[in-house]
Amino acid sequence: MSFSAPPPASGEPYVLSASLDNARHLSSLLRAVHFQDHATCFATASGLRVTVEDAKCIQANAFIQAEIFQEFAVQEESVMFRINLSVLLDCLTIFGTSSLPGTSTALRMCYRGYGYPLMLFLEEGGVVTVCKINTQEPEDLLDFDFCSTKVVNKIILQSEGLREAFAELDMTSEVLQITMSPDKPYFRLSTFGNAGSAHLDYPRDSDLMEAFHCNQTQTNRYKISLLKPSTKALALSCKVSIRTDAQGFLSLQYMIRNEDGQICFVEYYCCPDENITEAEL
């Protein structure tokens, strides 16, 4: 159920207005990238992109394309603002996070432009909540310059095979080492923790492996604390693509199917860890 927002006093249209029958379609994706308090929202006619970064090393993007919304209108070429993601999520889930069958929270989102707050109208069961969240100057975002031509190794895995592994990563290890190779061990995740090392090997002919394109043996290490939040995205997704480029930059792309069967994407980019010491067994 959608409802129209009151017309703005000045007569200017909202630069961004969107309606969504089920706010969970948005909140669950945002949660998958929620590892920092602040996020940058970038809206174009094709949809909404929410970006979260940390330590200048890791960036996560959640894409919610315009087709997911019942109504999605962007008046300018693009709209960009920075917002407190924790507050935004709290508002989107203001009626609670548990989903009873048949009930959903309807959302209308309006943004008047630079300097104005983001307005949320949420309704469930006849109860309406209005939220106004202040927006901030958008900050420069990292550009990992990751395009398909620069990809050295790429695999696509079914998420169910990785979920348990990521959830159980030895967090006493500082790094997660990823090895991708046309030869054994093909695809290996390794940690080096207090008690010893752990390796998880996925063979190229595993039925979890949907695509395997590895041209070169690469071993890269990433700070495990930075990658751990990607577990949330992994939990929601059905497939994940793992790519590395010549410099060892990592791209993880998660394909997420929402309750209505629509497809959305979340991606994580991560820089390799510079402090590389010899890998111990």
Added chain:
Amino acid sequence: MFFQHYCWTAVSDPCHKEKELSLPCKLIVKAVLPVFRCANVLGRNVEKCSISTSPSDHHITFQLLCKHGVVKTYNLTFQECDPLQAVFAKHMCPNILKVHSRLLADVMIHFPTSQEEITLSVTPVKVCFKSYTEEDTDFSRTMVTEIHLSPEEFDYFQVGVDSEVTFCLKELRGLLAFSEATGVPVSIHFDRCGKPIAFSIEDVLLEASLILATLCEAQKEADSQERCCPQQWGSSETHPDKPSGDEPNSTDISKHPQRDGNAPTNPVAKQEVKSIPRVTGRDVTGRAGTATAEAAGEATEAPYQKFHSLFFGAVSYKEKDATGHTFQSLATASDTEEDLGPLQSSPVL
């Protein structure tokens, strides 16, 4: 029989002749647990588990071959150690109960999880589990639980001497969970208070024992013969009887001042209780069953009215292999203390 394939290559080390046939080592439990997390998931996903070790680089490797061709390899470091041997002869215990773990678990459920110690009291006609409370507990604020069982509930019931033993409940819960998982009944061997109590499970494939110290409380009566006598624990394997206690470890009771009167020594008791869980891995040997004779023989101190305990870690071992390495345990109530050394073999537990 438990393993599909079991291969042991003895690495003989000229310096440690007696260790030729075994590789005693210890791993951090926290490191091993994640390997076998989620037993139910393991059953579905893991096809095979292979455990191998190369003593030279102090690693044990657990390799799990899972569904979809996934291989998980864990290389855990271990430390060599001198394993603690429990000095306890189960067959010498006058009281033996055998019961399915389900019954015990059902009993323990009634005690709050914060309950540290419970008391098991037996007579030939009755068994009672009750929560243990310190003398100075404010009873108006405490919940005390008592559960009475009749001998018929036990698969095997033998009570040679009426006794009331108090031991740590928390440690027992782990063994009970294990026993339920394996479906093997639990045997309880014990004696009077002050002597250890053993909970064990035995099966064709495995054996596990949990030996706990029990509280020895001063009786209120003046009759000192009824009191449990202190046991002198040595502080190292090579000095089995050093009552004067040079080592300032927490189980050394000879340092405590002698008390008289009938008042139970609660501050000491409390202190000792807290220290039980930390007394593991120490090289302590002692002699069970020698207490009475010993204390009577020693002229140095009068009977103590205090609490003392020694906590042994769980002792579990595989079945004897063909070479039949002996499980060292000092058992009998012998008065030839000097003979007892760590290498003496005696009836296996």
